[in-house]
Amino acid sequence: MPESSSRPENEFFHVLKTQQFDRPLLDGLCELTTAIRKFAKHKEGLLFLRSLLAHKRAMLYFTQPSTRTFLSFNNACQILGIQTSEIRDSSTSSEIKGESLLDSLRTFSSYVDVIVMRTKESGLAESAAKLFDRTHRRVPIINAGSGKDQHPTQALLDIYTLERSFQHRGGIDGKTIGMMGDLKRGRTVRSLGYLMKNYQDVKLVFIAPPAFRMEEDIKGHLRECNIPYVETEDMQSVLPELDAIYITRIQDEHDIAGESSKVDTSQFKLGVKHLSSMKKDAVIMHPLPRRDEIHPDVDDDPRAKYWRQERNGMWMRVAILTKIFKIDHHILHANLLD
């Protein structure tokens, strides 16, 4: 019997798509993530966290390889004491000749308490969730990236990094956020654009060459939600206004005929020389991996938050797991006593 019908508002069972998160959920996850990070600062706190789900086991099913996301989830599980099994090889499943993908997933669900999955196929996480919702052994699914469209936990960690960076300035509300690079095909900037509707008085600035402009679907969504946005090719002119700049690499893995190489992207890279134009408390983000969109010398600037952003991803995934297993109140409660 699916629980979702009777589920209180601020809860979730599966994590399937960015759209399932509203403002109360986002705020709750951010609060939880901050509480978790406090525990992680000392041995006792870490041992407390590791005791919380020491009776649970997870399957990390990564048929689309992703070292970064895999490690983030693997360590998030370990932080909570969850033991993991992994499939990281796209060819592993072919060995089970003739078995349907849903049968394979049901097999995994026999052994574990949660499945984290990253696949090339769009929609597989949702199909699996639907299947499990019908069975006696209902196991939560976390979508760790499926196809081109959905990577909800990345969107959540981006929101957390923004909220956290602006914690003494009223959070995301009222901020001007730039997005630069391949806005057309960048899953992260698209998701972030979508989630902005949850925040008040946000302005967006899209900085991209004409070939990589933000797609019409997101822009239409922003107009519907009355979120103002500007499009420009001139980074320098907008840098002084930005509270945050979210930079992405050119997603040339989606090229059909090497078209990316014909685009002049030289004006869409951040170097040390640009830092003086930026606000003193601005935030520089990047989902990583980077190529040359951000010069390594920028790393030493305190406004560079992308390494912290990466680590935040692990903490946000810890938070998500505690909510799935409904032990988040243990953390918030213990934190209050602290």
Place this chain on the structure above:
Amino acid sequence: MPESSSRPENEFFHVLKTQQFDRPLLDGLCELTTAIRKFAKHKEGLLFLRSLLAHKRAMLYFTQPSTRTFLSFNNACQILGIQTSEIRDSSTSSEIKGESLLDSLRTFSSYVDVIVMRTKESGLAESAAKLFDRTHRRVPIINAGSGKDQHPTQALLDIYTLERSFQHRGGIDGKTIGMMGDLKRGRTVRSLGYLMKNYQDVKLVFIAPPAFRMEEDIKGHLRECNIPYVETEDMQSVLPELDAIYITRIQDEHDIAGESSKVDTSQFKLGVKHLSSMKKDAVIMHPLPRRDEIHPDVDDDPRAKYWRQERNGMWMRVAILTKIFKIDHHILHANLLD
């Protein structure tokens, strides 16, 4: 010094082949598995199990890939707190150029307390066990499938699933058990046929096309043990008599020249339309993975036990590990107090 000489009857050190299990051992393992499953129903029980072998480490040496069996053992280890190292790649060992397989295995034995091995080579588990029995550091071996012949833990989980399904009807004794599919090359049905000698008044019904009939060695063994069996190609006519039907897929990975594709197997598949012919408390089993031998719509029928059978495999492997490390009495004793 090998312990086996002085070992009490109801114990074992290595798990090498189906034939080493007699009725007292089978009954003991089934009782143990049921006790373990009770603990696994709540957090305290799971934490108790995880504390039992938290000082042990296992090597999962899977040079013949098998996602299903690997995950089952990996999770069984985790349930008991055993930490695991894994080799899942058949090419990994080739890197150690020129080292003998027995040297490699002795290396692994340096680091861990038990080796679970699945190999293409028949008999390798037995050779390793013999080698270790001569050394100072004797490490138990569990055969998780070697070559075409032995896969003893699969046979044990099949027995457990039958026993458990018939728990209110006197267990396996007196039952009529059908086996359908590729009986000639199916390792599981062959092992199960062998183990039937341990049970009273069992009748077997073999349902297979002529090309895939049960082999003469098993049938000879059954005649010797006075176990009646029938062979048929007509599933429909025998379905009403069966207490259990164990269905297997065509093992075409053993084909030499695609001969399987020439066999008409259309009459050896179970669909929803057959369910009304079966006993109300019949049991449908399959070692998985399946192809089209059982229609997915059958999954919703309460008699379909194959997903449970798969999960039973994990619990049976937990039971085996507790017996190897002689902590089974902790579980049985704690269970009595419960």
Place this chain on the structure above:
Amino acid sequence: MPESSSRPENEFFHVLKTQQFDRPLLDGLCELTTAIRKFAKHKEGLLFLRSLLAHKRAMLYFTQPSTRTFLSFNNACQILGIQTSEIRDSSTSSEIKGESLLDSLRTFSSYVDVIVMRTKESGLAESAAKLFDRTHRRVPIINAGSGKDQHPTQALLDIYTLERSFQHRGGIDGKTIGMMGDLKRGRTVRSLGYLMKNYQDVKLVFIAPPAFRMEEDIKGHLRECNIPYVETEDMQSVLPELDAIYITRIQDEHDIAGESSKVDTSQFKLGVKHLSSMKKDAVIMHPLPRRDEIHPDVDDDPRAKYWRQERNGMWMRVAILTKIFKIDHHILHANLLD
């Protein structure tokens, strides 16, 4: 801020090269390793060890595959309760297209508390250590073999095995140690040769065919340190004098045009027939894997220490980890109370 400047003498943060270990450090590590092995003899001791670093996580980054060293480190981490993530595939990093190796390593450092790395590239461990020393999140690096030159933990386990084997005979000081095989390209014998300067009155005997003689750099180093050495092609004539013989295989993976196959190595193999010429308390070592340099029948002789040497590697790595995380005093102190 690098801590190394203010670090007390008997400590270290990174483990990068054999040369960083002097006599007090070597003696301290040997004492620690012996203390750890005592704990490992019973369940309570093992559970004590496993509690020591249960709040830590490690990354095993093995882009140059090495089953043996990987397993040794993986189990060393597990013994201390450290949870591990692994990269064992040289192709994994290529998936992160265009990311620099140092960015990848910094990513890993986001998630874990220590990185153990084995790479084809020489010097990568040192570059990573330098990078981390500049960042807020300084993570220790353990070099588990980089390129042709450095494999410091192997050298340490060799020292420990010698010290331990000679524990009732005054340790390594004053011993005559033979090294046989491919001395030219064997990383282990070269490191061991280097470390000999830390011991008093040691004599070295190099037994190799002309093509594989010890290189001039090591011999020059020995002359500088006044360590006497002899070179010979006649194993039989020197065997009676040796307190230890360290045998290595021909490193033909470094061949350019199969030159190893042209060298007659038949006189540089140890068989059962040679054992009677050796001292009663001599020590036979080998870094493994072996080919035919030592006949398997030699394994049964009590002087054969190579299997123990392999297991010592795991214990020495446990010792190294406890020193890196500065919990070694817990072990030494608990040991005193014992």
